[in-house]
Amino acid sequence: MNKKNKNKGSIISQLRERIESTSIPLTGIKEGITDQELAVLLGELEIFQLELEMQNDELSASYQLLENERAKFAGLFNLAPVGYFILNHIGIIEEANRTGSDLLGQVKTDLREKLFQSYISPHHWELFYSFLHKMQSTITKQSSEIVMLMSGGKELYTRMEGIAVLDIYTGKNKFYVTLIDITESRSAQQKLMDTTHRLEMTLRASGTGTWTMELGNNKLFLDSFSYSILELNAWDFDGTIQSLLDLIHPDDHAVVRRSIINTINLAEDLDLEFRIVTASGKIKNISAKGHQVNSEAYTAYFAGIIVDITERKRLAKISDDLKTERQKLIMSATFDAQEKERSQISSALHDSVCQILYGIRLNLQNIQLTKNLKDDFDPVNKLLDQAIRETRELSYELTPSVLRDFGFKAGVREMAQRLNTPKFTINTNIHSSADNIIPEVQLYIFRIIQELVSNSIKHAGASLSEITVSQSDNFYTIVVRDNGAGFNQDIEYSLSLGSGIRGIKNRVFLLNGDMDLQTSVKGTTITIRFRTDAYLS
Structure with missing residues (x-):
């Protein structure tokens, strides 16, 4: 304690000497200041110094925290999967992240102080100016699809989103803009549109319409070609299944109703043919096919196609009639062949077997006249054997019995x-x-x-x-x-x-x-x- 007081006294003496030796007038300091007053002043200075050191430590910690946060958000800014741009009030690029510079095929430092419009396709300048105007006139985020120009003149389809923020230093708006590359999705969308267009053309060329039926609400949706197949006006069809049933031929009504009920209740595929009676009274044959479509995003529904098969049915009937006629011709030809075969049998029996039998009769007559029976039956037996053999050959040629029996x-x-x-x-x-x-x-x-x-x-x-x-x-x-x-x-x-x-x-x-x-x-x-x-x- 004594040592501390001694040091403090030494400091006060030194402070007094410095005050007395200074040539600068010290206003507000009384002459003849006592050591006690200097000690109090020194204590206050030490407190101020301690407070300053504490504030300096807090400022250092805050600065370090801010620096860490800045580094973190700078990393997020540069490595974000979308392009970020900060534009001034006339569209000059003040800042861009790495993704944005990569999208445009430019070096990041080369983008600064460049007009953002210079990287936009001339065909989309008007669209971009409209985008800027909307950001200036509202505080909500705006979006637009704009084609950008990459290095080499290659076009890049993007979705641009942005918002205007007032700069408190300049009093003017800055534009915070993001770019998302949608070239691939745009290409997929175009392919889908092309495929849909080709499908519609194919369906129309094949005379096929499409329909969908929602489950539980008795609603039926037809495309335009289905209306033409059914010869319906859109304003005459209220979109219910009952309206479709009203078109069906009375003889097919029960079958169609039962099939639709089974399709809905049992989730079976729909495959049926029926006739309708059009408003003009014409009867048309219709084929309808469909199956249930299950989707996580939507309620399950049925989708299918409808085809006018009236002409096909007509041609099928003609084909059946021709087939029947052909079968009649074949039967007629078969009967003619049978008659011809019988004629050949008659001729063969007359020219072969009958002649042999006639020879046998002559031989028997000769035996009867001569009364000489010795060895006279040998030729008769030979002739009979020959007759039997030729008859069997002839019978086999006409109808092989072994084929029928075995x-x-x-x-x-x-x-x-x-x-x-x-x-x-x-x-x-x-x-x-x-x-x-x-x-x-x-x-x-x-x-x-x-x-x-x-x-x-x-x-x-x-x-x-x-x-x-x-x-x-x-x-x-x-x-x-x-x-x-x-x-x-x-x-x-x-x-x-x-x-x-x-x-x-x-x-x-x-x-x-x-x-x-x-x-x-x-x-x-x-x-x-x-x-x-x-x-x-």
Whole structure:
């Protein structure tokens, strides 16, 4: 304590000497100031010094805090995903962030003191001036879509947003503007518009209208082309499902109503055809298809298409009528063929079997006259054997009973055995599923194979023939191959002469199949292909 007082006394003495030695008059200081008064003054000065040091520490801390905040917001300003610009009242750029300079393809320092308008497409200057005027005349944020010019003259579609702020130092407005690159979204929007336009053109070209139906409120929305399909005026349709039901033909009314109810209640796809009666009394056939669309943003609804199929129905009826007429012609041709076949049977029996039997009768008459019975029955037996053999051959040619009794596979094999000779061999490979072919088609195929093998024997001079019948997926494939001399003339010319190939081709046509013929001096291969569910059409 004594040391502290001693130091304080020393300081007071020094302070007194400095006051007395100064040549500057000190107003307000009394002459003959006491040490006690100087001590009080010194204490006050120390307090002032302490307060100043504390204020300086607070100012330093505040400055550091402000500097940290400035650095943080400067980082946010420069690294923001949108471009920021500060413009003065005439549009000169005072500040820009890094994103903004990158959008314009410029160096940040080069943007300062430049007119912002110089980076805007001339076609959008008027739009930009209108944008500035709106910011000046209101305190709310304004926005506009404006095309900017990047370095190199490349255009950039942007959404510009901004607000005017009064500068307290100049008393004039400053404009705080943000730029967002919308080039990609603009391109996607344009593509969507183009796609929508093409879809509308496609739907219109195909005679297709569109409709939507909201669930729960009985509301139905039609596009303009649907109105034309239904021959409705927009002011005559109140947008309800009942109004649509009123157009439907009475005979189809119940079916349509039930289908719509099931569609709404069970969320089933809508697919129905019905007739409507237009305001002019014309009956039109309509096809309507649709399905439920679920959306998180909107209530579920149904959307679909509507098509006028009146002409399609008319053409389908004509096609059915033609098919019926064709079937009648085929039946008529079949009956004619049956009559022709019967005539051939009659001729064959008369010219062959009857002559043989006539010879037997003559031989029996001769026996009766001569009374000589020794060895006279041998020729009779031979003739009878020949008659039986030829009758069986004739019966097989007319209708192969083995085909009817044991199936297609057995019938083809039996034919091959009958035609096999020491000079001509037939090999067969028949898939067992061929027995499932309907009998009428089996007979057609049998006749085709029979004709092909006969051609190999009679015309090709072949020594070997191979018959293959296979199944793959929903098709049967028949291949008949021989090692004969092939065709010695043009195939089309052979068809024009009425050869057996034309008959085969006609049978294949009736089966809705196709035939491929490959021929050379080494042999002929004919491939026939038809569906497993083929029938005589």
